Amino acid sequence: MLPTHTDIGGVRIEPNLVLSPMEGVTDLSFRRLIRQIGGVGLTVTEFVPGAALSRGDKRFMDMVKLDVDERPVAIQLYGRDPGQLAEGARMVQDLGADICDINMGCPSKKVCNNSGGSSLMREPEHAREIVRQVVAAVQIPVTVKMRSGFDVDSRNAPELARVCEGEGAAAITVHWRTRADRYGGLRAVDKIAETVQAVAVPVFANGDVVDVASAESMLRDTGAAGLYVGRGAIADPWVFARIAAWQRGEPEPVVDQAAKHRVILAYVASLRALPSVRPQKEDRFVLGRLKQLAKTFCRRQLEGGRGLERQILHSQTLPEALTAIEAWFQPS
Ligand SMILES: Cc1cc2nc3c(=O)[nH]c(=O)nc-3n(C[C@H](O)[C@H](O)[C@H](O)COP(=O)(O)O)c2cc1C
Structure with a gap:
């Protein structure tokens, strides 16, 4: 055992x-x-x-x-x-x-x-x-x-x-x-x-x-x-x-696209609320952490996610990255 x-x-x-x-x-x-x-x-x-x-x-x-x-x-x-x-x-x-x-x-x-x-x-x-x-x-x-x-x-x-x-x-x-x-x-x-x-x-x-x-x-x-x-x-x-x-002998959880979307947004919201982040540096800091997650998360969790990974990694600003995320998860 x-x-x-x-x-x-x-x-x-x-x-x-x-x-x-x-x-x-x-x-x-x-x-x-x-x-x-x-x-x-x-x-x-x-x-x-x-x-x-x-x-x-x-x-x-x-x-x-x-x-x-x-x-x-x-x-x-x-x-x-x-x-x-x-x-x-x-x-x-x-x-x-x-x-x-x-x-x-x-x-x-x-x-x-x-x-x-x-x-x-x-x-x-x-x-x-x-x-x-x-x-x-x-x-x-x-x-x-x-x-x-x-x-x-x-x-x-x-x-x-x-x-x-x-x-x-x-x-x-x-x-x-x-x-x-x-x-x-x-x-x-x-x-x-x-x-x-x-x-x-x-x-x-x-x-x-x-x-x-x-x-x-x-x-x-x-x-x-x-x-x-x-x-x-x-x-x-x-x-x-x-x-x-x-x-526990149970099946693995099935994670759908909506849950993945929610997780990214919840992470960004939680980063913004961190006590250590100074308001004038907030966007840069959050973008940096989001890039860190995106590097492997997109590739592993999202089918064809390398495109979104690239967009996030090349984003100059947080709004730019968030727009790319919203576009990705938009129902087609
Ligand atoms: C970005 C990054 C930062 C890390 N920072 C720490 C750290 O602060 N303290 C520590 O003990 N190990 C640190 N590690 C090592 C990890 O805790 C872990 O021992 C190592 O990545 C091997 O485990 P893994 O294959 O599950 O990632 C870091 C690893 C990475 C990738």
Whole structure:
């Protein structure tokens, strides 16, 4: 029997399907969209620097605003300084998050050059100190998200997960790629399976889960307690509902054109209402996020949708993109 729910330090995750953190994507609007569709057991914010949060920096405070009914929810921190991350974690707790997640997987130069993100995988003793101080700072569960390793010669997720568990981490997420793989590489989930064996806390498997078939094989191949789904949710916001239906032994939901239209419009409306968006920048910001969604959503969800994708991507203004959307969904 494959698992359908799990528990992170007393927080029930049911279904065991998590919206993976994505910078520039998993803001309040996107998380709302996914929650409204259903099937997700935990949502995670975009990552924010622990140092900025510990200072109460307004831009980042806005980025981690949560809906009161968004439960359970995790806020993800990145950084290198254990003290600042611990301060940031206190803020995460005060903001009402159920879980504080620490990023040890980000491959970006910006984050790695400051020796945070996946570069922490090369410094297990420093990673240990971070988890120790963050766990000591808060009462909510602390989790760690990592890759299988930094590169092919150092795929040390099982060892690092043991270190994190030893310092009190309540769950571990492993993306099967190494930092060197970035977003390529050949599927190799062996280190996720080894991590499951190495620790007693729940391990979540991550990487290329996009539908029921890939969810089933990921759970089977790794023995993981649950799944993190990132890009699959941009291409198909119903992916959680589909997997959750399969878990319940029910048929996958059928999504018609009208529902797809409604979802795009609801997303735009929700983006416009974000507290972090300054009125004079609203249209540009919303257009940017809409383009991010359009890139895979149109292709995957709309038959012949590449035309609309191109129109949205080439739009100079939000009204231009909205006109293209309305024309597309116009009954012919
Ligand atoms: C646009 C984008 C932004 C991301 N930002 C974050 C982030 O803020 N924190 C994090 O831990 N991972 C981040 N990731 C990685 C994803 O959470 C996930 O681990 C990765 O995409 C693999 O899962 P997937 O194949 O389901 O997308 C990001 C990925 C993408 C594509």
